[in-house]
Amino acid sequence: MKRSYFFAHITKEPPADETSVNAQLLVRGAFVDKLMAGVYSYLPLGLRVLRKIENIVREEMDAIGGQEVLMAMLHPKTIWEQTGGWGSIDVLFKIQSRTEKEYALGQSEEEVVTPLVLSRMHTYKDFPLAVYQIHWKFRDELRAKSGLLRGREFLMKDMYSFHRDQVDFERFYTIAKQAYFRVYSRLGLTAKATEASGGSFSTKISYEFMVLTDAGEDDILYCDTCEFCVNKEIAKEKEGEKCTRCGKGALHMARASEVGNVFDLGQKYGKDFNLGYTDEKGEKQYPIMGCYGIGISRLLGVVVEKFNDARGIRWPAAIAPFQVNLIVLLSKDSNESARISVAAETLYHSLRSAGIDVLFDDREHISAGEKFAEADLIGAPWRVVVSAKTLAGEFAELKARDSENAELISLSKILNTLAEAIKKSTV
Protein backbone atom coordinates (compact mmCIF):
# COMPACT_ATOMS: atom_id res chain seq x y z
CA MET A 1 0.00 0.00 0.00
CA LYS A 2 1.28 3.39 -0.94
CA ARG A 3 1.13 5.91 1.86
CA SER A 4 0.32 8.71 -0.57
CA TYR A 5 -2.99 6.98 -1.27
CA PHE A 6 -3.62 5.27 2.04
CA PHE A 7 -6.54 6.47 4.13
CA ALA A 8 -4.82 7.32 7.37
CA HIS A 9 -4.57 10.69 8.98
CA ILE A 10 -2.04 10.45 11.76
CA THR A 11 -2.05 13.20 14.36
CA LYS A 12 0.69 14.52 16.55
CA GLU A 13 -1.44 15.07 19.62
CA PRO A 14 -3.30 12.39 21.48
CA PRO A 15 -7.04 13.07 21.73
CA ALA A 16 -8.01 14.89 24.91
CA ASP A 17 -10.97 12.64 25.59
CA GLU A 18 -9.00 9.41 25.74
CA THR A 19 -6.75 8.55 28.64
CA SER A 20 -6.12 4.87 28.16
CA VAL A 21 -2.91 4.02 26.35
CA ASN A 22 -4.61 1.79 23.81
CA ALA A 23 -7.19 4.40 22.82
CA GLN A 24 -4.66 7.24 22.65
CA LEU A 25 -2.31 5.35 20.36
CA LEU A 26 -5.01 3.75 18.24
CA VAL A 27 -6.82 7.04 17.67
CA ARG A 28 -3.64 9.01 17.04
CA GLY A 29 -2.42 6.41 14.61
CA ALA A 30 -5.72 6.35 12.70
CA PHE A 31 -6.43 2.74 13.56
CA VAL A 32 -9.85 3.51 15.00
CA ASP A 33 -12.29 6.37 15.26
CA LYS A 34 -14.52 6.84 18.26
CA LEU A 35 -18.19 7.23 17.44
CA MET A 36 -19.30 7.36 21.08
CA ALA A 37 -18.24 5.96 24.42
CA GLY A 38 -17.43 2.29 23.95
CA VAL A 39 -18.15 2.28 20.22
CA TYR A 40 -15.40 2.56 17.63
CA SER A 41 -15.18 2.38 13.87
CA TYR A 42 -12.17 0.68 12.32
CA LEU A 43 -10.07 2.50 9.74
CA PRO A 44 -7.93 0.57 7.23
CA LEU A 45 -5.00 0.26 9.65
CA GLY A 46 -7.11 -1.00 12.54
CA LEU A 47 -9.14 -3.31 10.36
CA ARG A 48 -5.96 -4.96 9.09
CA VAL A 49 -4.95 -5.81 12.64
CA LEU A 50 -8.45 -6.91 13.58
CA ARG A 51 -8.61 -9.25 10.59
CA LYS A 52 -5.22 -10.75 11.41
CA ILE A 53 -6.25 -11.49 14.99
CA GLU A 54 -9.51 -12.87 13.67
CA ASN A 55 -7.70 -15.18 11.28
CA ILE A 56 -5.42 -16.56 13.95
CA VAL A 57 -8.46 -17.34 16.09
CA ARG A 58 -10.23 -18.83 13.07
CA GLU A 59 -7.29 -21.10 12.25
CA GLU A 60 -7.11 -22.41 15.78
CA MET A 61 -10.85 -22.99 16.06
CA ASP A 62 -10.89 -24.78 12.71
CA ALA A 63 -7.95 -26.89 13.87
CA ILE A 64 -9.96 -28.33 16.76
CA GLY A 65 -12.96 -29.06 14.61
CA GLY A 66 -14.95 -25.87 15.10
CA GLN A 67 -17.22 -25.05 12.17
CA GLU A 68 -17.72 -21.43 11.34
CA VAL A 69 -21.21 -20.01 11.04
CA LEU A 70 -22.55 -16.49 11.08
CA MET A 71 -25.62 -15.96 13.20
CA ALA A 72 -28.11 -13.14 13.36
CA MET A 73 -27.35 -10.20 15.60
CA LEU A 74 -30.93 -8.95 15.73
CA HIS A 75 -32.97 -11.31 17.90
CA PRO A 76 -36.68 -11.69 18.53
CA LYS A 77 -37.76 -11.09 22.11
CA THR A 78 -39.33 -14.54 22.28
CA ILE A 79 -36.09 -16.53 22.36
CA TRP A 80 -34.78 -14.40 25.21
CA GLU A 81 -38.01 -14.90 27.13
CA GLN A 82 -37.67 -18.64 26.68
CA THR A 83 -34.37 -18.71 28.55
CA GLY A 84 -35.28 -16.06 31.08
CA GLY A 85 -32.64 -13.67 29.80
CA TRP A 86 -35.08 -10.95 28.78
CA GLY A 87 -35.91 -10.16 32.37
CA SER A 88 -32.66 -11.07 34.10
CA ILE A 89 -29.74 -9.94 31.96
CA ASP A 90 -29.36 -6.23 32.50
CA VAL A 91 -26.68 -5.71 29.86
CA LEU A 92 -29.01 -7.03 27.18
CA PHE A 93 -29.66 -4.30 24.64
CA LYS A 94 -33.38 -4.13 23.99
CA ILE A 95 -34.88 -2.21 21.13
CA GLN A 96 -38.37 -1.44 20.00
CA SER A 97 -39.50 -1.13 16.41
CA ARG A 98 -42.01 1.40 15.12
CA THR A 99 -44.70 -1.25 15.45
CA GLU A 100 -43.69 -1.53 19.10
CA LYS A 101 -42.44 -5.03 18.59
CA GLU A 102 -39.43 -5.74 20.79
CA TYR A 103 -36.06 -7.15 19.87
CA ALA A 104 -32.68 -7.77 21.47
CA LEU A 105 -29.20 -7.31 20.09
CA GLY A 106 -26.95 -10.33 20.50
CA GLN A 107 -24.68 -10.18 23.54
CA SER A 108 -23.95 -13.92 23.43
CA GLU A 109 -25.90 -16.29 21.27
CA GLU A 110 -27.01 -19.40 23.11
CA GLU A 111 -30.58 -18.36 22.33
CA VAL A 112 -29.85 -18.50 18.62
CA VAL A 113 -27.41 -21.36 18.39
CA THR A 114 -29.35 -23.82 20.53
CA PRO A 115 -32.42 -24.03 18.28
CA LEU A 116 -30.21 -23.64 15.22
CA VAL A 117 -28.15 -26.71 16.07
CA LEU A 118 -30.48 -28.92 18.07
CA SER A 119 -33.38 -28.70 15.65
CA ARG A 120 -31.04 -30.46 13.22
CA MET A 121 -29.47 -32.92 15.65
CA HIS A 122 -31.87 -35.79 16.29
CA THR A 123 -29.67 -38.72 17.19
CA TYR A 124 -26.75 -39.41 19.53
CA LYS A 125 -24.79 -40.23 16.37
CA ASP A 126 -24.72 -36.52 15.49
CA PHE A 127 -22.68 -35.61 18.57
CA PRO A 128 -20.32 -34.01 19.41
CA LEU A 129 -20.43 -30.79 17.45
CA ALA A 130 -18.83 -27.38 17.81
CA VAL A 131 -19.83 -24.30 15.85
CA TYR A 132 -18.45 -20.82 16.20
CA GLN A 133 -18.76 -17.36 14.78
CA ILE A 134 -16.76 -14.15 14.79
CA HIS A 135 -19.28 -11.40 15.06
CA TRP A 136 -20.24 -8.16 16.77
CA LYS A 137 -21.72 -8.27 20.22
CA PHE A 138 -23.70 -5.61 22.02
CA ARG A 139 -23.81 -5.06 25.75
CA ASP A 140 -25.57 -2.25 27.53
CA GLU A 141 -22.66 -1.46 29.83
CA LEU A 142 -23.32 1.19 32.45
CA ARG A 143 -19.82 2.41 31.96
CA ALA A 144 -17.78 1.80 28.84
CA LYS A 145 -14.11 2.39 29.55
CA SER A 146 -10.48 2.00 28.67
CA GLY A 147 -10.77 2.38 24.92
CA LEU A 148 -11.25 -0.99 23.29
CA LEU A 149 -11.11 -2.90 26.56
CA ARG A 150 -14.73 -2.44 27.56
CA GLY A 151 -17.03 -1.42 24.77
CA ARG A 152 -20.75 -1.49 24.22
CA GLU A 153 -20.14 -2.98 20.78
CA PHE A 154 -17.23 -5.33 20.29
CA LEU A 155 -16.01 -8.15 18.09
CA MET A 156 -16.05 -11.56 19.70
CA LYS A 157 -15.44 -15.13 18.71
CA ASP A 158 -18.07 -17.29 20.35
CA MET A 159 -18.02 -21.04 20.01
CA TYR A 160 -20.68 -23.45 21.25
CA SER A 161 -20.13 -27.15 21.71
CA PHE A 162 -22.70 -29.90 22.09
CA HIS A 163 -21.95 -33.17 23.88
CA ARG A 164 -23.69 -36.34 24.94
CA ASP A 165 -22.25 -36.23 28.43
CA GLN A 166 -20.06 -34.38 30.90
CA VAL A 167 -17.03 -36.53 30.13
CA ASP A 168 -17.12 -35.59 26.47
CA PHE A 169 -17.52 -31.92 27.36
CA GLU A 170 -14.46 -32.11 29.63
CA ARG A 171 -12.52 -33.77 26.81
CA PHE A 172 -13.39 -30.97 24.42
CA TYR A 173 -12.80 -28.28 27.02
CA THR A 174 -9.22 -29.52 27.41
CA ILE A 175 -8.70 -29.33 23.66
CA ALA A 176 -10.26 -25.87 23.45
CA LYS A 177 -8.11 -24.65 26.32
CA GLN A 178 -4.98 -25.70 24.44
CA ALA A 179 -6.23 -23.93 21.33
CA TYR A 180 -6.80 -20.80 23.39
CA PHE A 181 -3.26 -20.87 24.69
CA ARG A 182 -2.00 -21.24 21.11
CA VAL A 183 -4.03 -18.18 20.07
CA TYR A 184 -2.59 -16.03 22.85
CA SER A 185 0.89 -17.28 22.25
CA ARG A 186 0.69 -16.43 18.54
CA LEU A 187 -0.31 -12.91 19.54
CA GLY A 188 2.73 -12.65 21.75
CA LEU A 189 0.65 -12.77 24.93
CA THR A 190 0.85 -14.97 27.99
CA ALA A 191 -2.52 -15.94 29.36
CA LYS A 192 -3.56 -17.74 32.52
CA ALA A 193 -6.60 -19.98 32.79
CA THR A 194 -8.34 -18.55 35.82
CA GLU A 195 -11.09 -20.08 37.89
CA ALA A 196 -14.05 -17.75 38.13
CA SER A 197 -17.74 -17.74 38.90
CA GLY A 198 -20.15 -19.07 36.32
CA GLY A 199 -22.07 -15.83 36.12
CA SER A 200 -25.78 -15.45 36.66
CA PHE A 201 -26.90 -18.35 34.51
CA SER A 202 -24.72 -21.09 35.88
CA THR A 203 -23.77 -22.22 39.34
CA LYS A 204 -20.82 -24.06 37.90
CA ILE A 205 -17.34 -22.68 37.81
CA SER A 206 -16.12 -21.04 34.62
CA TYR A 207 -12.65 -20.41 33.31
CA GLU A 208 -11.44 -16.99 32.32
CA PHE A 209 -8.31 -16.50 30.26
CA MET A 210 -6.40 -13.61 31.74
CA VAL A 211 -3.52 -11.57 30.36
CA LEU A 212 -1.55 -9.72 33.00
CA THR A 213 -1.78 -5.97 32.42
CA ASP A 214 -2.41 -2.99 34.65
CA ALA A 215 -4.96 -1.80 32.11
CA GLY A 216 -7.19 -4.74 32.97
CA GLU A 217 -10.05 -4.66 35.43
CA ASP A 218 -9.78 -7.99 37.20
CA ASP A 219 -7.62 -8.99 40.13
CA ILE A 220 -6.30 -12.51 40.05
CA LEU A 221 -4.32 -14.69 42.41
CA TYR A 222 -1.82 -16.97 40.74
CA CYS A 223 0.75 -19.48 41.88
CA ASP A 224 4.35 -18.77 40.91
CA THR A 225 5.10 -22.46 40.62
CA CYS A 226 2.10 -24.35 39.24
CA GLU A 227 -0.71 -23.32 36.88
CA PHE A 228 -3.20 -22.47 39.60
CA CYS A 229 -4.90 -19.14 39.06
CA VAL A 230 -8.14 -17.84 40.51
CA ASN A 231 -10.19 -14.66 40.15
CA LYS A 232 -10.08 -12.70 43.38
CA GLU A 233 -13.88 -12.41 43.42
CA ILE A 234 -14.25 -16.11 44.23
CA ALA A 235 -10.84 -16.73 45.78
CA LYS A 236 -10.75 -18.27 49.23
CA GLU A 237 -6.98 -17.94 49.30
CA LYS A 238 -5.03 -14.77 50.01
CA GLU A 239 -1.95 -13.11 48.57
CA GLY A 240 1.31 -14.41 50.00
CA GLU A 241 -0.20 -17.72 51.13
CA LYS A 242 1.20 -21.03 50.07
CA CYS A 243 -0.49 -22.53 47.02
CA THR A 244 -2.89 -25.27 48.09
CA ARG A 245 -2.75 -27.02 44.72
CA CYS A 246 0.93 -27.78 44.42
CA GLY A 247 1.89 -27.08 48.01
CA LYS A 248 5.13 -25.48 46.85
CA GLY A 249 4.60 -22.09 45.28
CA ALA A 250 3.37 -18.83 46.72
CA LEU A 251 0.28 -16.91 45.61
CA HIS A 252 0.65 -13.51 43.97
CA MET A 253 -1.92 -10.87 43.18
CA ALA A 254 -2.00 -9.18 39.77
CA ARG A 255 -4.19 -7.01 37.56
CA ALA A 256 -5.38 -8.72 34.44
CA SER A 257 -7.66 -8.37 31.47
CA GLU A 258 -10.07 -11.13 30.56
CA VAL A 259 -9.45 -12.04 26.94
CA GLY A 260 -11.39 -15.27 26.81
CA ASN A 261 -13.67 -17.51 28.79
CA VAL A 262 -15.26 -20.91 28.87
CA PHE A 263 -18.60 -21.76 30.43
CA ASP A 264 -20.06 -25.15 31.20
CA LEU A 265 -23.68 -24.57 30.23
CA GLY A 266 -24.90 -27.98 31.33
CA GLN A 267 -28.31 -28.90 29.97
CA LYS A 268 -29.93 -25.53 30.53
CA TYR A 269 -30.40 -24.42 26.95
CA GLY A 270 -31.57 -27.75 25.55
CA LYS A 271 -34.15 -27.88 28.31
CA ASP A 272 -35.20 -24.23 27.89
CA PHE A 273 -36.00 -24.89 24.24
CA ASN A 274 -37.09 -28.47 24.89
CA LEU A 275 -34.70 -29.68 22.22
CA GLY A 276 -32.81 -32.88 22.71
CA TYR A 277 -31.82 -36.06 20.91
CA THR A 278 -32.55 -39.74 21.02
CA ASP A 279 -29.97 -42.02 22.62
CA GLU A 280 -29.16 -45.68 21.89
CA LYS A 281 -32.04 -46.83 24.07
CA GLY A 282 -34.51 -44.68 22.18
CA GLU A 283 -34.83 -42.27 25.08
CA LYS A 284 -34.83 -38.48 24.85
CA GLN A 285 -31.73 -36.77 26.26
CA TYR A 286 -30.59 -33.20 26.61
CA PRO A 287 -27.03 -32.46 25.53
CA ILE A 288 -24.33 -30.86 27.64
CA MET A 289 -23.31 -27.57 26.10
CA GLY A 290 -20.18 -25.47 26.37
CA CYS A 291 -19.61 -21.85 25.45
CA TYR A 292 -16.17 -20.44 24.56
CA GLY A 293 -15.53 -16.75 23.99
CA ILE A 294 -12.54 -14.73 22.84
CA GLY A 295 -12.76 -10.95 22.69
CA ILE A 296 -11.17 -10.06 19.37
CA SER A 297 -11.39 -6.28 19.60
CA ARG A 298 -10.43 -6.36 23.26
CA LEU A 299 -7.35 -8.40 22.33
CA LEU A 300 -6.38 -5.66 19.92
CA GLY A 301 -6.52 -3.18 22.79
CA VAL A 302 -4.66 -5.46 25.17
CA VAL A 303 -1.86 -6.00 22.66
CA VAL A 304 -1.41 -2.23 22.37
CA GLU A 305 -1.36 -1.93 26.16
CA LYS A 306 1.37 -4.55 26.30
CA PHE A 307 3.45 -3.51 23.31
CA ASN A 308 4.17 0.21 23.16
CA ASP A 309 6.82 2.75 24.02
CA ALA A 310 7.09 6.53 24.07
CA ARG A 311 7.07 6.63 20.28
CA GLY A 312 4.09 4.45 19.58
CA ILE A 313 2.94 0.89 19.09
CA ARG A 314 5.23 -2.11 18.67
CA TRP A 315 3.06 -4.72 16.99
CA PRO A 316 3.93 -8.38 17.20
CA ALA A 317 4.77 -9.38 13.61
CA ALA A 318 1.91 -11.86 13.39
CA ILE A 319 -0.74 -9.15 13.66
CA ALA A 320 1.04 -5.99 12.56
CA PRO A 321 -1.03 -4.01 10.03
CA PHE A 322 2.05 -3.99 7.84
CA GLN A 323 5.15 -6.04 8.42
CA VAL A 324 7.38 -3.51 6.72
CA ASN A 325 7.26 0.27 6.54
CA LEU A 326 9.29 1.23 3.49
CA ILE A 327 10.38 4.86 3.49
CA VAL A 328 11.86 6.70 0.55
CA LEU A 329 13.82 9.89 1.20
CA LEU A 330 14.22 12.02 -1.89
CA SER A 331 16.95 14.55 -2.44
CA LYS A 332 17.10 18.14 -3.69
CA ASP A 333 18.59 17.05 -6.97
CA SER A 334 15.77 15.97 -9.26
CA ASN A 335 17.85 13.48 -11.25
CA GLU A 336 19.03 11.86 -8.08
CA SER A 337 15.49 11.87 -6.68
CA ALA A 338 14.27 10.06 -9.77
CA ARG A 339 16.92 7.41 -9.28
CA ILE A 340 16.07 6.98 -5.58
CA SER A 341 12.40 6.80 -6.40
CA VAL A 342 12.92 4.05 -8.97
CA ALA A 343 15.03 2.03 -6.55
CA ALA A 344 12.39 2.34 -3.83
CA GLU A 345 9.56 1.46 -6.20
CA THR A 346 11.45 -1.60 -7.38
CA LEU A 347 11.99 -2.76 -3.83
CA TYR A 348 8.35 -2.08 -3.01
CA HIS A 349 7.16 -4.28 -5.85
CA SER A 350 9.52 -7.11 -5.05
CA LEU A 351 8.42 -7.08 -1.39
CA ARG A 352 4.80 -7.18 -2.46
CA SER A 353 5.40 -9.99 -4.93
CA ALA A 354 6.95 -11.94 -2.09
CA GLY A 355 3.69 -11.61 -0.18
CA ILE A 356 5.03 -9.18 2.40
CA ASP A 357 2.60 -6.60 3.77
CA VAL A 358 4.36 -3.36 3.12
CA LEU A 359 3.38 0.25 3.64
CA PHE A 360 5.40 2.34 1.22
CA ASP A 361 5.82 5.92 2.37
CA ASP A 362 6.32 7.35 -1.09
CA ARG A 363 5.21 10.87 -0.20
CA GLU A 364 7.24 13.76 -1.51
CA HIS A 365 7.91 16.89 0.51
CA ILE A 366 7.44 15.10 3.81
CA SER A 367 10.47 15.38 6.03
CA ALA A 368 12.46 12.35 7.05
CA GLY A 369 11.69 13.09 10.67
CA GLU A 370 7.99 13.04 10.10
CA LYS A 371 8.14 9.78 8.19
CA PHE A 372 10.19 8.17 10.94
CA ALA A 373 7.93 9.44 13.68
CA GLU A 374 4.89 8.14 11.87
CA ALA A 375 6.50 4.76 11.26
CA ASP A 376 7.27 4.46 14.97
CA LEU A 377 3.69 5.34 15.86
CA ILE A 378 2.11 2.91 13.40
CA GLY A 379 4.48 0.28 14.70
CA ALA A 380 5.36 -2.04 11.83
CA PRO A 381 8.04 -4.45 13.10
CA TRP A 382 10.54 -3.47 10.39
CA ARG A 383 11.47 -0.20 8.80
CA VAL A 384 13.35 0.00 5.53
CA VAL A 385 14.80 3.26 4.21
CA VAL A 386 15.94 3.95 0.69
CA SER A 387 17.75 7.26 0.29
CA ALA A 388 20.70 8.90 -1.44
CA LYS A 389 22.80 7.83 1.50
CA THR A 390 21.89 4.13 1.28
CA LEU A 391 21.97 4.00 -2.50
CA ALA A 392 25.53 5.28 -2.56
CA GLY A 393 26.54 1.72 -1.70
CA GLU A 394 23.54 -0.03 -3.30
CA PHE A 395 22.07 -0.55 0.14
CA ALA A 396 18.80 -0.20 1.92
CA GLU A 397 18.68 0.50 5.61
CA LEU A 398 16.89 -1.99 7.85
CA LYS A 399 15.77 -1.24 11.37
CA ALA A 400 13.59 -3.28 13.67
CA ARG A 401 10.96 -1.34 15.61
CA ASP A 402 12.33 -2.85 18.80
CA SER A 403 15.91 -1.92 18.12
CA GLU A 404 17.74 1.37 18.32
CA ASN A 405 20.21 0.33 15.65
CA ALA A 406 19.82 0.22 11.92
CA GLU A 407 21.96 -1.78 9.55
CA LEU A 408 22.73 -1.44 5.87
CA ILE A 409 21.78 -4.41 3.76
CA SER A 410 22.58 -4.68 0.11
CA LEU A 411 19.58 -4.23 -2.17
CA SER A 412 20.06 -7.69 -3.58
CA LYS A 413 19.74 -9.28 -0.13
CA ILE A 414 17.16 -7.17 1.62
CA LEU A 415 14.19 -9.19 0.37
CA ASN A 416 15.55 -12.47 1.69
CA THR A 417 16.65 -10.90 4.93
CA LEU A 418 13.17 -9.55 5.55
CA ALA A 419 11.41 -12.71 4.47
CA GLU A 420 13.47 -14.72 6.92
CA ALA A 421 12.99 -12.28 9.76
CA ILE A 422 9.23 -12.31 9.22
CA LYS A 423 9.10 -16.08 9.01
CA LYS A 424 11.05 -16.39 12.23
CA SER A 425 8.78 -14.07 14.16
CA THR A 426 5.39 -15.27 12.98
CA VAL A 427 5.62 -18.98 13.68
Place this chain on the structure above:
RNA sequence: CGGGGUGUGGCCUAAUGGUAAGGCACUUGCUUUGGGAGCAAGGGAUUCCGAGUUCGAGUCUCGGCACCCCGACCA
Protein backbone atom coordinates in the same frame (compact mmCIF):
# COMPACT_ATOMS: atom_id res chain seq x y z
C1' C B 1 -26.63 4.12 38.65
C1' G B 2 -23.71 7.30 42.84
C1' G B 3 -19.41 10.65 43.09
C1' G B 4 -15.65 13.80 40.69
C1' G B 5 -13.79 16.34 36.33
C1' U B 6 -14.07 18.44 31.38
C1' G B 7 -16.73 20.60 26.93
C1' U B 8 -13.51 26.90 22.61
C1' G B 9 -11.98 26.17 14.20
C1' G B 10 -10.53 19.19 11.89
C1' C B 11 -6.76 18.22 16.38
C1' C B 12 -4.20 20.28 21.02
C1' U B 13 -4.69 24.53 23.96
C1' A B 14 -5.17 30.17 25.73
C1' A B 15 -8.37 34.05 27.00
C1' U B 16 -10.03 39.60 35.31
C1' G B 17 -17.59 39.63 32.94
C1' G B 18 -15.50 43.96 27.88
C1' U B 19 -13.12 43.09 19.78
C1' A B 20 -12.48 34.84 20.67
C1' A B 21 -5.99 34.12 20.57
C1' G B 22 -1.92 30.69 19.50
C1' G B 23 0.26 25.95 17.86
C1' C B 24 -0.68 21.63 14.75
C1' A B 25 -3.34 20.42 10.36
C1' C B 26 -5.26 22.64 5.65
C1' U B 27 -4.71 26.13 0.84
C1' U B 28 -1.10 29.11 -2.36
C1' G B 29 4.00 30.52 -3.55
C1' C B 30 9.22 30.04 -2.74
C1' U B 31 12.87 27.39 -0.13
C1' U B 32 13.94 22.55 2.20
C1' U B 33 14.84 16.58 2.49
C1' G B 34 18.11 11.27 7.82
C1' G B 35 14.13 12.28 13.60
C1' G B 36 7.47 15.60 13.56
C1' A B 37 11.58 21.77 8.41
C1' G B 38 11.78 27.58 7.07
C1' C B 39 9.70 32.26 5.17
C1' A B 40 5.40 34.78 3.32
C1' A B 41 0.28 35.07 2.34
C1' G B 42 -4.64 32.82 3.10
C1' G B 43 -9.23 30.16 4.47
C1' G B 44 -11.64 28.06 8.53
C1' A B 45 -15.79 29.45 15.05
C1' U B 46 -23.48 30.26 16.43
C1' U B 47 -17.01 28.97 22.38
C1' C B 48 -21.89 21.43 23.37
C1' C B 49 -27.47 22.77 23.65
C1' G B 50 -31.31 25.75 26.16
C1' A B 51 -32.80 29.29 29.66
C1' G B 52 -31.37 33.05 33.34
C1' U B 53 -28.39 37.24 35.68
C1' U B 54 -26.00 41.61 33.33
C1' C B 55 -25.38 47.59 29.58
C1' G B 56 -22.36 43.36 28.06
C1' A B 57 -21.43 36.00 29.13
C1' G B 58 -16.35 31.52 26.41
C1' U B 59 -16.18 33.23 31.58
C1' C B 60 -21.42 33.69 36.55
C1' U B 61 -26.36 30.75 37.78
C1' C B 62 -29.91 26.82 36.57
C1' G B 63 -31.45 22.72 33.42
C1' G B 64 -30.10 19.26 29.72
C1' C B 65 -26.57 16.50 26.65
C1' A B 66 -21.75 14.44 25.70
C1' C B 67 -16.99 12.64 27.03
C1' C B 68 -13.18 11.07 30.74
C1' C B 69 -11.96 9.16 35.70
C1' C B 70 -13.31 6.52 40.58
C1' G B 71 -17.00 3.30 42.52
C1' A B 72 -21.09 -0.02 41.91
C1' C B 73 -22.42 -3.28 37.97
C1' C B 74 -20.48 -6.73 34.31
C1' A B 75 -23.43 -13.19 29.85
